[in-house]
Amino acid sequence: MRTTRKARTARTARSSAVVALAALGALTLAGCGGAGEDGDGGAADATPGSESSATVELPRLDGQKIEVAAVWTGPEQENFTKVLDEFEKRTGATVTFVPAQDPIVNFLGTKIAGGSPPDVAMLPQVGAVKQAVDQKWAKPLGPEAKAELAKNYAKGWQDLGSVDGTPYGVYFKAANKSLVWYNNAVFENAGASVPKTWKDFLKTAETISASGVTPVSVGGADGWTLTDWFENVYLSQAGPEKYDQLARHEIKWTDPSVAQALKTLGELFGKPELIAGGANGALQTEFPKSVTQTFTGGDQPKGAMVFEGDFVTVNIAQTDAKIGTDAKVFPFPAVGERAPVVTGGDAAVALKDTKGAQALLTFLASPDAARIWAGSGGFVSPNKSLDVAAYPNDVQRDIAKALIAAGDDFRFDMSDQMPQSFGGTPGKGEWKALQDFLKNPEDVAGTQARLEADAAKAYKN
Numbered sequence: 001m002r003t004t005r006k007a008r009t010a011r012t013a014r015s016s017a018v019v020a021l022a023a024l025g026a027l028t029l030a031g032c033g034g035a036g037e038d039g040d041g042g043a044a045d046a047t048p049g050s051e052s053s054a055t056v057e058l059p060r061l062d063g064q065k066i067e068v069a070a071v072w073t074g075p076e077q078e079n080f081t082k083v084l085d086e087f088e089k090r091t092g093a094t095v096t097f098v099p100a101q102d103p104i105v106n107f108l109g110t111k112i113a114g115g116s117p118p119d120v121a122m123l124p125q126v127g128a129v130k131q132a133v134d135q136k137w138a139k140p141l142g143p144e145a146k147a148e149l150a151k152n153y154a155k156g157w158q159d160l161g162s163v164d165g166t167p168y169g170v171y172f173k174a175a176n177k178s179l180v181w182y183n184n185a186v187f188e189n190a191g192a193s194v195p196k197t198w199k200d201f202l203k204t205a206e207t208i209s210a211s212g213v214t215p216v217s218v219g220g221a222d223g224w225t226l227t228d229w230f231e232n233v234y235l236s237q238a239g240p241e242k243y244d245q246l247a248r249h250e251i252k253w254t255d256p257s258v259a260q261a262l263k264t265l266g267e268l269f270g271k272p273e274l275i276a277g278g279a280n281g282a283l284q285t286e287f288p289k290s291v292t293q294t295f296t297g298g299d300q301p302k303g304a305m306v307f308e309g310d311f312v313t314v315n316i317a318q319t320d321a322k323i324g325t326d327a328k329v330f331p332f333p334a335v336g337e338r339a340p341v342v343t344g345g346d347a348a349v350a351l352k353d354t355k356g357a358q359a360l361l362t363f364l365a366s367p368d369a370a371r372i373w374a375g376s377g378g379f380v381s382p383n384k385s386l387d388v389a390a391y392p393n394d395v396q397r398d399i400a401k402a403l404i405a406a407g408d409d410f411r412f413d414m415s416d417q418m419p420q421s422f423g424g425t426p427g428k429g430e431w432k433a434l435q436d437f438l439k440n441p442e443d444v445a446g447t448q449a450r451l452e453a454d455a456a457k458a459y460k461n
Contacts, residue, residue: 054090055385056148056366058359062092066356069098069108070122070346074288075314079376080122083369090363093356103420105131108351112137119357122346123169125416125424126160129347133163139350141167142358148365152385156408161347169347170365173373174382175309176399177228177342177413178332181291181316182306184325185299186213192304194330198233201333202267205274208304215274217303219290220282220438223431225308227415227423230434231342232307234261235411236335247414249459253451259444264335266441276303279439291315295327307332309344310399314378324395341406344413345382374400422458429454 072080077097084095098118100107105128111117117137123129132138141149146167149158153171161169180201186192190211195201205215219225235243238257245251246258272278276293277285285293291312293302296319306312313323321327331339348364350357363369370381374390380400388404391397403410415423415430422429430451437447 053368055368056362058087058091058363059355060092061356061359064091064093064354064356066093066095066120066354066360067098067118068095068120068122068348068360069100069104069111069118071100071102071104071124072122073099075317075376075378076311079373079379082376083364083372086369086372087360087363091356091359093359095360103425104128105420108132108137109135112351117351119350119352119354120360121349121351122172123349124344124346125418125420126347126412127416127418127420127423129161129169129349130163131420132349132351133168137351138168139353139357141170141350141361145170145358145361145365148362152365152367152383154382154384154404154407156410157345157382160345160412161349169349170361171345171347171382172364172369173346174380174403175311175344176380176403177309177344178232178340179309179312179329179399180305180307180332181294181312181327181329183294183299183301183304183321184328186211186301186304187328189299190304195333196339198236198264198267198333198335205268205305209274213300213304214276214302215304216268217276217285217290217294217301217306218282218438219285219287219306219308220279220435221285222287223426223435224415224424225287225290226434226438227430228309228342228413229265229307230261231414232332232340233264233335234258234414235340235342236332236338237261237264239336240411243411243414247417249418249455249461253455254448258448258451262437262441262444262447265437266444269438269441282438283435288315288318292319295319295321310380310396311378313396317377323393329395341402341410342413343403343406343410344416418455419458422455429458 068084070080081097084097088095104121104123108117108121123132149167149170157171158167161167161171186208190208192204192207195204208215237260242257268274275282290306292315294304294306295301295316316323316327333339348361350361367383367386370383370386371390373379374381374386375392377392377396380403382403384404388397388400391400425431433447433450
């Protein structure tokens with residue numbers, strides 16, 4: 001499944017990596033700032049409760065009921081509910097959060113077939129937005145939502161939510177998925193340094209292992225984490241043009257560039273002593289646990305480092321570790337010439353063409369909505385009008401600055417651009433193939449063959 005974005009040149013992608021990494025370079029030294037507070041009225045900015053702080057005008061929707069479906073649970077659901085609560089206060093509507101199963105497209109299909117679709121759905125894949133449009137489920141953005149989107153978002157993010165030039169989605173929540181978080185006490189005890197290259201990353205892992213702590217925590221039970229590992233290695237090693245081609249299945253998964261990336265990953269996955277619990281343990285570890293076990297146990301955690309996006313902060317907050325002191329972060333190491341910059345995101349799409357659905361999309365496209373979640377942490381917005389002071393600490397402010405500074409020049413999560421049957425379904429396609437690869441990293445050719453067979457079915461070519 002393709003987006004409408006045009007492929008960019010290697011030059012522009014590399015320039016974005018330089019800009020983003022310049023902002024991220026300070027992360028290993030950043031400490032915590034004061035925690036932001038959520039507003040209790042108005043637009044919820046630095047002066048909560050003040051209607052004058054609102055940047056977008058919303059209609060009165062007294063008596064209207066709106067359902068919003070998303071796969072978010074736990075802290076993410078709680079924080080999104082705060083955003084919906086603010087919308088209720090400002091419009092008089094009643095908004096209900098509908099917990100959705102993953103993959104959400106299948107969940108929505110069942111709801112629509114039963115005649116009870118939610119008004120708005122949060123879609124976590126570019127491919128899911130395209131699929132919703134192809135199925136004639138999604139409704140185009142109305143004039144107010146389009147105006148808010150054009151005012152607050154770089155063209156690249158606008159294009160990601162569009163199909164054939166028509167805007168459907170508002171990317172409310174984004175993610176920088178090229179980060180490695182580490183237990184600072186373990187690094188200090190081991191005398192380990194922050195790596196900048198893949199070769200140095202492996203050396204750092206060996207140093208930490210020699211100190212008596214397993215270096216890397218991997219949430220292999222969730223196949224999407226493994227696609228993120230692959231994508232960062234592949235983007236840095238093969239380059240942005242190949243990345244775009246593979247995302248669109250213009251080159252096959254049997255391409256030598258894929259073999260090279262898998263062999264590189266195998267340098268880590270092939271050494272079970274470097275992975276918490278070994279391959280079998282990793283395959284039984286879900287993403288949240290892969291984070292919490294890295295920051296639980298003081299200087300003797302089950303793993304010293306965990307790779308994933310800025311949203312890791314939500315899970316770190318469930319431990320006693322403090323971001324910026326106990327828990328620090330560095331950019332994913334460069335495998336090739338440049339370090340990778342991979343992003344992800346969740347787009348709000350209207351499934352009913354109602355005044356309430358369109359008003360909610362307008363609100364979600366504004367800095368007013370983004371400001372509320374930003375203050376709670378575990379969130380980065382692609383909304384360039386959001387003041388970075390809304391974020392609760394310097395680490396998240398720097399991550400947000402890097403995302404905005406990249407402008408149009410970034411690469412979106414590859415698996416999220418693919419047909420969901422291949423790139424976004426638990427136990428199938430790329431998720432399953434990479435889980436099998438984690439278990440048997442010597443089987444590069446077999447992994448490639450399975451990936452290509454599943455991709456060909458999904459892309460129908």
